[in-house]
Amino acid sequence: MSSVLYEVKGPVAVLTVNRPEALNALNTSVISDLAQAVAQAQSDENVYVLVITGSGKAFVAGADISQMKDFSPAEAKAFADYANGVFLGIENMSKPVIAAVNGYALGGGCELAMACDIRIAGTKAKFGQPEVGLGITPGFGGTQRLPRIVGSSKAKEMIFTAQTINAEEALRIGLVSKVVPDDLLMSTALDMANVIANNAQVAVRQSKEAINKGMQCDIITGLAYEAQAFALCFSTEDQSDAMTAFVNKTKVEKFKNK
Ligand code: COA
Numbered sequence: 001m002s003s004v005l006y007e008v009k010g011p012v013a014v015l016t017v018n019r020p021e022a023l024n025a026l027n028t029s030v031i032s033d034l035a036q037a038v039a040q041a042q043s044d045e046n047v048y049v050l051v052i053t054g055s056g057k058a059f060v061a062g063a064d065i066s067q068m069k070d071f072s073p074a075e076a077k078a079f080a081d082y083a084n085g086v087f088l089g090i091e092n093m094s095k096p097v098i099a100a101v102n103g104y105a106l107g108g109g110c111e112l113a114m115a116c117d118i119r120i121a122g123t124k125a126k127f128g129q130p131e132v133g134l135g136i137t138p139g140f141g142g143t144q145r146l147p148r149i150v151g152s153s154k155a156k157e158m159i160f161t162a163q164t165i166n167a168e169e170a171l172r173i174g175l176v177s178k179v180v181p182d183d184l185l186m187s188t189a190l191d192m193a194n195v196i197a198n199n200a201q202v203a204v205r206q207s208k209e210a211i212n213k214g215m216q217c218d219i220i221t222g223l224a225y226e227a228q229a230f231a232l233c234f235s236t237e238d239q240s241d242a243m244t245a246f247v248n249k250t251k252v253e254k255f256k257n258k
Contacts, residue, residue, distance in 0.1 A: 083140040129142045
């Protein structure tokens, strides 16, 4: 699994796309390694949060242009379907995923970051969907997730102009939730991951599912999902322990996550 490094630090797994000689460009083999590492994080019951980052000066500089250059339409469709399946797997995994964007997040890289739940950028990070400058549309979710995150006007501006934006602009438009100095990026992402890991995981995961489902439907249906998630939490020991502790003016030190 050399094109993706996978390391577990306590309750947090860190997945590093590791093809720095090509700025971590996503070819079929990198996407397959990514899928394996994500599956490992999902199945390891001791991992509560996943952080995704890149080696070297890029997060991911896009899908691999050398691989795509001679694609037929059918091959392009298969490539997009494959990557979309993997990115949907990230978006829908039960555990929270933080993108620690350390550099170029272009094309498939911006799309990978957008499949994550939370995006934190280092000051050197750059975001963009340069595809129309290469004669193609975004293919790994850019036309769908970018407008949902930043609104259709800004998404269309970014996609139609193919221009890159810096981390501050990404923060201003809500594409990332935090910008930190580059040397503090990983520690900030890990700190945030550990804060999340210290909360009740059933509740964290139910919240993620309710938000994701609610973003795709009308508010009445979304509120019904939320009520279901809320109710389910009342079957957990964590809810009972935490609320009992609160009324007794104490605190749960460590959730049982059940
Ligand atoms: N696909 C394949 N290879 C890529 C790549 C991609 N998306 N992005 C970068 N690389 C490769 C370069 O071809 C180069 O390989 P080489 O050393 O064998 O020539 C290597 O990564 C380093 O990239 P380089 O362009 O020399 O770095 P730079 O610092 O001058 O420029 C970028 C950085 C990100 C501005 C530039 O690499 C770039 O524009 N990449 C393509 C971005 C893109 O359009 N992505 C969307 C694809 S749909």
